[in-house]
Amino acid sequence: MSDAYEAELVVDRRDTAADGVLALTLRHPLGEQLPRWEPGAHIDVVLGPGLERQYSLCGDPADRTAWRIAVLREPVGRGGSAHVHEQLGQGDKVRVRGPRNHFALRPAPRYRFIAGGIGITPILPMLAAAEAEGAEWTLLYGGRTRESMAFTEELSRYGDRVTVA
Known part of the structure; x- marks a missing residue:
């Protein structure tokens, strides 16, 4: 993985992943391919002067046309998540x-x-990788409420290997 790549990407999609969680799909404005990445990777998102945050990539590593991240709205945070939720639009x-x-x-x-x-964000592509490799796996995913837990619908495809608590 190289951290030498730097670019301005476009917010292609904004989706609600759960209560207080926004999923963003980012693409290159000219349709260029994005660098390869592996499960567990993250990117730095520069939101403004002094406002830089790291977010795990939670999409499909094989899709070189888009990167997906998810951002939890932190009401008492330092301003990064508020900026994403309130100011970053499609x-x-x-x-x-x-x-x-x-x-x-x-x-x-x-x-x-x-x-x-x-x-859950860095774990999503790990599950897909483990599945593709034919490994045995299970996931225990906990949260305060089911409504606040991102990507539960996406996880439902794995059936009883996923336990939501």
Whole structure:
């Protein structure tokens, strides 16, 4: 993974992933391919002077046309999530750097994934990778309420391997 890539990407989609969680799909404005990434990777999103945040990539690593991130609205945060939720709209441009991976999925015959709240984002592509490799795996995903837990509908395709608490 190289963190030398830096570009202005366009917000192609804004989707509500759960109560207080916004999923953004980012694309290159000229349709150029984005750098390769592996499950566990994140990007830096530059929202303004002194306002830079890291978000896990939670889309499909094979899709080089788009990057998906999810942002939890933090009411008492330092302003990054509020900026994303309140000011970044479809069609807006945002500067990004990366991807980098400090949370790489290591090859194994079986996995026990555990995620809480927005921590599901780096796990989503890991589940798909484990599935594609034919590994045995389960996920325990916890949150305050089902409505506040992002991507539960997407996770439902995995059936009883996913436990939501």
